[in-house]
Amino acid sequence: MKVEVKTLAAKAAGDVELDDAIFGIADVRADLLQRVVRWQLARRQQGTHKAKERGEVNITKKKYGRQKGGGGARHGARSAPIFVGGGKAHGPRVRSHAHDLPKKVRALALKHALSSKAGSKTLFVIEDAAMKEAKTKAVREALAKLGLTNALIIDGDAVDANFSLATRNVPNVDVLPAQGLNVYDVLKHDQLVLTKAAVEKIHARLGAGEAA
CATH class of the missing domain: 3.40.1370.10 (Ribosomal protein L4/L1)
Structure with missing residues (x-):
């Protein structure tokens, strides 16, 4: 043309x-x-999104509550995702989005x-x-x-x-x-x-x- x-x-x-x-x-x-x-x-997406998981949060590892008599479930640490301040379960990780x-x-x-x-x-x-x-x-x-x-x-x-x-x-x-x-x-x-x-x-x- x-x-x-x-x-x-x-x-x-x-x-x-x-x-x-x-x-x-x-x-x-x-x-x-x-x-x-x-x-x-x-390809141009940064992929720098990140959330702290259970092994990365800065929180005490001391056993939370008594083993028996607490009236609830047994918990070994405050870093569990169900607690405020705990780690994110399956959170975003740093990675490349390119394919x-x-x-x-x-x-x-x-x-x-x-x-x-x-x-x-x-x-x-x-x-x-x-x-x-x-x-x-x-x-x-x-x-x-x-x-x-x-x-x-x-x-x-x-x-x-x-x-x-x-x-x-x-x-x-x-x-x-x-x-x-x-x-x-x-x-x-x-x-x-x-x-x-x-x-x-x-x-x-x-x-x-x-x-x-």
Whole structure:
């Protein structure tokens, strides 16, 4: 498919050919997108939640109450979970929430995410994402001309330093290099903006070479 290319000044700069195998999938599978989003969120979850169990609470180990004649059950220590100040029974422990997901599934889900943006006409291609000065006002004006309000901007190997600094204070706008392209961020934003360099990197990453 052909997509019009524009500059940051919203002027025409030709067009670019997008691979239909990456951007032209008609039947977008929501189950693949859900699996990858869940995988990403699980990987970044800290897993530092912790509750003290019976062997970790700081409490006396002295026998609580008499063996007989107390009118209740026999208890050997106050650290039992049924007592105030006792340990938590089967409480949360420090662990990793990450789980495995095949690379082919992740790559296929990324293709479906890109195709969903292209199919909904929320995919834009710009010539480059570079500025002479790191001015937030100038970036706001450029994004307004392009009609971008909630956008993920993907550049090539590296993001222009001035452009990155200028967009830092713009709400709902994130900038990533092509290597950082992921399903979660694509779906999180209403619009996806690719530079011509990013398109080349995506074709190289998800093209016939990786599929083979």
